[in-house]
Amino acid sequence: MKQIAIVAYQQSDSVSDVGAVNEVELIMPVLARTFKQVGLNNAQDVDFVCSGSCDYLQGAAFAFVAGVDALGAVPPIKESHVEMDAAWALYESILKIRMGQADSALIYGFAKSSPGELPIVLSQQLDPYYLAPLWIDSISMAALQARLMLDQSLITERDMAEVVSRSRRNAMTNPHAQLSGNISVDDLLAQPTYVSPLRKSDCCPISDGASAMIIATVEQAREWGVPYAIISGIDHCIETHNLGMRDLTDSVSTRTAAKRAGMHSGKVDVAELYAPFSHQEIILTRALGLGKETTINPSGGVLAGNLMMASGLSRIGEVFNRIVSGAAQRGIAHATSGPCLQHNMVTVLEKA
Amino acid sequence: MANLAAVVGIGQTKYTTKRLDVSIAGLVREAAVNALQDADLTWDDIEAVIIGKAPDMFEGVIMPEAYLTDALGCNGKPMLRVHTAGSVGGSTALVAASHVQSGMFKRVLTVSFEKQSESNAMWALSNPQPFSTHLNAGAGGYFAPIIREYMRRSKAPYNVGIKVAVKDRLHGARNPLAHLQKPDITMKEVEDSFMLWDPIRFLESCPSSDGACAMVIANEELAKKSPKPPAWIRGGAMRSEPTTFAGRNEVNPQAGRDCAADVYKQAGITNPRKDLDCAEVYVPFSWYEPMWLENLGFAPVGEGWKLTMEGATSLDEGGDIPWNCSGGVLSSNPIGASGMIRFAEAARQVRGDAGAHQVEGAKLALGHAYGGGAQFFAMWVVGSQKS
Numbered sequence: 001m002k003q004i005a006i007v008a009y010q011q012s013d014s015v016s017d018v019g020a021v022n023e024v025e026l027i028m029p030v031l032a033r034t035f036k037q038v039g040l041n042n043a044q045d046v047d048f049v050c051s052g053s054c055d056y057l058q059g060a061a062f063a064f065v066a067g068v069d070a071l072g073a074v075p076p077i078k079e080s081h082v083e084m085d086a087a088w089a090l091y092e093s094i095l096k097i098r099m100g101q102a103d104s105a106l107i108y109g110f111a112k113s114s115p116g117e118l119p120i121v122l123s124q125q126l127d128p129y130y131l132a133p134l135w136i137d138s139i140s141m142a143a144l145q146a147r148l149m150l151d152q153s154l155i156t157e158r159d160m161a162e163v164v165s166r167s168r169r170n171a172m173t174n175p176h177a178q179l180s181g182n183i184s185v186d187d188l189l190a191q192p193t194y195v196s197p198l199r200k201s202d203c204c205p206i207s208d209g210a211s212a213m214i215i216a217t218v219e220q221a222r223e224w225g226v227p228y229a230i231i232s233g234i235d236h237c238i239e240t241h242n243l244g245m246r247d248l249t250d251s252v253s254t255r256t257a258a259k260r261a262g263m264h265s266g267k268v269d270v271a272e273l274y275a276p277f278s279h280q281e282i283i284l285t286r287a288l289g290l291g292k293e294t295t296i297n298p299s300g301g302v303l304a305g306n307l308m309m310a311s312g313l314s315r316i317g318e319v320f321n322r323i324v325s326g327a328a329q330r331g332i333a334h335a336t337s338g339p340c341l342q343h344n345m346v347t348v349l350e351k352a
Numbered sequence: 353m354a355n356l357a358a359v360v361g362i363g364q365t366k367y368t369t370k371r372l373d374v375s376i377a378g379l380v381r382e383a384a385v386n387a388l389q390d391a392d393l394t395w396d397d398i399e400a401v402i403i404g405k406a407p408d409m410f411e412g413v414i415m416p417e418a419y420l421t422d423a424l425g426c427n428g429k430p431m432l433r434v435h436t437a438g439s440v441g442g443s444t445a446l447v448a449a450s451h452v453q454s455g456m457f458k459r460v461l462t463v464s465f466e467k468q469s470e471s472n473a474m475w476a477l478s479n480p481q482p483f484s485t486h487l488n489a490g491a492g493g494y495f496a497p498i499i500r501e502y503m504r505r506s507k508a509p510y511n512v513g514i515k516v517a518v519k520d521r522l523h524g525a526r527n528p529l530a531h532l533q534k535p536d537i538t539m540k541e542v543e544d545s546f547m548l549w550d551p552i553r554f555l556e557s558c559p560s561s562d563g564a565c566a567m568v569i570a571n572e573e574l575a576k577k578s579p580k581p582p583a584w585i586r587g588g589a590m591r592s593e594p595t596t597f598a599g600r601n602e603v604n605p606q607a608g609r610d611c612a613a614d615v616y617k618q619a620g621i622t623n624p625r626k627d628l629d630c631a632e633v634y635v636p637f638s639w640y641e642p643m644w645l646e647n648l649g650f651a652p653v654g655e656g657w658k659l660t661m662e663g664a665t666s667l668d669e670g671g672d673i674p675w676n677c678s679g680g681v682l683s684s685n686p687i688g689a690s691g692m693i694r695f696a697e698a699a700r701q702v703r704g705d706a707g708a709h710q711v712e713g714a715k716l717a718l719g720h721a722y723g724g725g726a727q728f729f730a731m732w733v734v735g736s737q738k739s
Contacts, residue, residue: 001455049592055435056414060479061407062437065724069594076607079592079728080443083408083415083435092432092447098454099354125414129375132413238421238431256428338418343431 002098005221005228005352008037009317011211014178014305017114018208023058026210027070027110034106034212038224042072046214047102049079050093052086052109052309056121067110078102085109085274086211087312087335087345091234093215103220109310110210118206118308126339127241138339139203142277143195145248145340150197154249155282157197161188163278164201164303171300178205178305204276204306211310213317218352229323229349233261236335236345243340251287254334254344258288261332261346268294269328272315274336276302283341284334298322312336312345319349354453356738358575358582359699361391361568367531367684370469371562376411377423380465383564384424387461391568392579395425398568399457404434404444404464405688406723409476411467424463436590438491438634438723440464441565441691442730445719446588448569449732453585458571465564466686473560473687492557492637494725496549499639502603503551506642508657510551513638514542517556517682519666520635524679526667526708531561531684556638556682563686565693572738583699583734586716587618595725602726608647611729616649619716619733625650625664628733629714630674630701632694634721636681641665645675648720667709677701677709691721695732702736 010033012026035042043049049071055063064081071077078101082088086109093105119137126132149155162185171180183201194200221228237253237260239246246252258264271294275281281303285296297303299318302311312335319331329351337343363386365371371379380403388394401424403417413419417433424431436443441464448462466473474490502508521537524530537555545555575582591611593600612624621627633648635641645656645665650673663669667677676682678697681690698719700706706714715736722729 054415055407055409058481060481061409061477062724064435065437065595065727068592068727071594073593074597074600076591076593076605076610078590080434080447080590081436083433084417088432092434092450095447095450095454095456098456099450100453101354101450122414124412125418127419128411128413128416236430237428238418238426240422240427241419242422253428337415342418342421 003218004094004097004215004231005218006213006215006231006320007221007224007226007228008034008214009320010034010037011176011314011317012209013176014207014209014307016178016205016207018112023063023110023112024066024070026112026208027067027108030210030212031070031108034214038214038226043077043106044072046104046106047078048093048096048105049077050081050089050105050107052082052084052089053111054083054309057111057113057116057308059116085312085335085337086310087316090213090313090316091236094234097217104214104216106212106214107313108210108212109313111308111310112208113206113308114208139195139198141339143198146197146279149249149279152249155279157189158185159282160202160278161185163281164188167297167300167303170298171304174299174304176305177300178207180300180304198277202278204302207305207307209307209310211307211314211317213313227324228352229320230352231347232350233348235260238343241342248340249283251283251341251344254284254287254346257344257346261348263332263346263348266330268330268332270295270298270319270322270331272297272299272301272318273334274302274312274315276306278303280341316347323349323351355455356572356584357449357452357569358584359567359734360570360575360578360582361387361393362696362700363387363390363566364529365563366529367561367563367686369561371467376416376467377420379467379562380420380463380564381423383566384461384463387566387568393568397459398425398461400430400451400460401426402432402434402444402448402451402460402462404440405466406438406440407476410473410687411470436723437728438687439691439721439728439730440723441689441693442695442719442721443590445567445692445695446590446730446732449585449588452569452571459574460569461566462569463564463566464689464692466688467562468560468686469562492549492552495637496552498602499551499637502639502643505603506654506657508642511539512642512657512660513551513556514539515660516638516641517542520676520680520682522668523677523709524683527678530679531559552637558636558681558685561684561686563684563689565689565696567696580705581703581736583702584738586733586735587615588732589614591729593727595727603643604647604653605726607727608722608729611731612648615731615733621733624648625673628673628716628718630677630711631718631720632678632697633675634681634691634694635676636685638682641675674711677706677711691730694721695719699734702734
């Protein structure tokens with residue numbers, strides 16, 4: 001099978017409210033920097049483009065259509081879109097390269113979450129007949145999950161606060177982070193609960209922004225002469241939508257995806273996990289069997305800034321950055337979709 | 353070079369205004385079960401599910417694949433949700449095919465659907481946006497001026513659209529799954545129907561339907577073992593261009609021409625009218641038949657309407673290149689599924705499994721979908737033979 005490499009990754013700052021900046025204006029500077037990283041001009045210089053976005057975050061049908069304006073799609077380009085996190089747009093692009101219809105691809109994801117009430121908007125992702133009419137927001141669902149773990153003594157509130165404290169500290173070296181700083185576990189625990197047992201700090205912030213990536217066959221990457229990292233494995237897996245039929249304290253699909261992606265065939269130096277809530281990082285760390293040799297969420301993860309529809313792609317980008325900088329030899333990136341970690345993807349990256 | 357892939361199972365629902373007897377999950381499952389039965393397979397034989405639909409606002413469910421995983425037997429498997437506007441049914445089929453053509457999967461299920469009775473599609477398309485021009489018109493209002501421009505350029509007689517509307521409904525009357533069943537439709541009836549968006553009359557427009565379409569796509573080894581003849585995927589292509597840009601040819605978009613050229617090259621087609629036996633082309637408003645006849649190279653620019661008027665695209669008139677034998681989008685339009693229905697109906701023709709709307713001896717067929725402001729295109733060519 002063709003070896004595929006990541007050659008470029010860029011993201012915008014995570015900002016709580018970009019104001020009057022529209023989606024195209026969010027994407028354009030990120031794309032410009034991504035093309036520049038490889039020495040390309042625009043989407044005409046890659047063979048395929050795929051994006052991830054969500055109409056409901058923009059509040060209009062066909063939110064992605066305006067995104068095409070950011071690409072320079074004249075003459076017409078080969079382009080597709082997933083109504084999912086852009087990590088799945090990466091997956092579609094890999095299929096396209098492996099089938100021989102492209103040697104390179106641009107992937108991007110974007111969302112402007114600030115105009116709506118994101119946790120409530122996401123409640124309409126649930127089963128429309130039995131769950132959505134209850135308007136259970138995404139934070140309340142995560143709180144139920146955390147409560148299950150606390151009640152079964154699988155975690156303590158201190159464990160959760162430790163995740164947050166480390167995330168904020170790691171984010172101090174991430175120029176795009178929205179939340180960062182030195183805050184002790186005791187200070188976090190002193191804060192009031194928000195949706196019990198979650199404190200506000202246990203929840204990722206709501207962010208506006210975009211990220212973008214370019215991938216290519218190894219031959220193409222060499223021709224471009226830029227540093228690259230190899231995607232040695234990628235897999236994803238979905239579980240039942242019925243929360244009552246899943247063990248919410250575990251993530252079986254993450255474990256399955258990691259196994260199929262070949263995560264366990266070598267040492268994992270770095271892991272970027274898409275955990276929008278602190279207790280979910282613990283679920284994922286345990287499901288993946290990550291130990292002390294692995295640095296988890298060195299970017300601060302999504303607790304430091306959560307670009308909806310792009311955060312999954314950003315996790316992969318953060319691992320890529322660490323491999324090309326030499327900070328890591330091999331790493332994994334995780335992406336998620338759906339309530340309480342329903343759908344999970346694991347990507348394994350290695351030094352070229 | 354892509355691995356060979358073929359359609360080995362096709363399932364559809366009966367298209368109708370309101371499927372009040374089933375939930376959204378029930379609707380997609382019905383099409384999926386029909387496709388599995390057609391392929392003589394069970395859920396365990398499927399490695400991944402690729403689902404497509406038009407905007408989530410049509411049903412009011414955000415990213416419904418999360419909710420539909422149980423109905424589609426996908427738990428523990430990969431699931432991907434495609435959304436490329438009106439072309440989505442076609443794009444979804446192509447993304448599903450790429451799972452197999454990449455060599456990463458042996459056999460996948462693809463499903464697309466729309467349950468339009470859950471909302472009002474026209475208004476779901478017309479939400480005002482703070483930083484964009486507000487088009488409070490739905491699809492018909494958007495395409496009407498483009499059709500008027502085609503009429504001006506081509507000097508086509510006023511009744512070409514009326515002829516297409518009659519022809520596709522007569523085709524639809526041969527297809528028991530078609531939403532509109534109008535075996536006695538006449539040119540006069542269409543002409544007398546009220547004007548919706550000049551020059552588009554009510555009967556020159558597609559209906560609003562509930563429905564789902566599914567296909568099982570398998571690799572060469574498994575396709576050879578399938579009980580019914582496979583439809584081999586001989587080529588697939590997608591193209592996009594922005595909605596508006598200086599010099600854009602909205603009547604005959606470059607993206608459509610490029611996409612057709614790409615898919616014809618893959619399938620070894622040099623003269624589409626001669627080399628293809630039939631085509632299922634996305635014609636939601638009657639005048640798009642002559643426009644796409646030109647865009648897809650079946651007729652020289654300005655002359656597509658002549659093929660329509662000569663009966664070349666009509667099964668009933670014994671035309672040499674029948675278009676939309678299933679009745680097309682003009683007879684059934686569950687938007688997100690409409691593109692996949694075109695792809696699936698092309699496959700039915702080359703499998704010799706199209707019932708009363710079968711084109712005798714069809715060996716090579718085109719499936720086509722478009723969306724947005726006629727800016728997103730997806731096409732495939734399927735054949736009864738591998739090459």
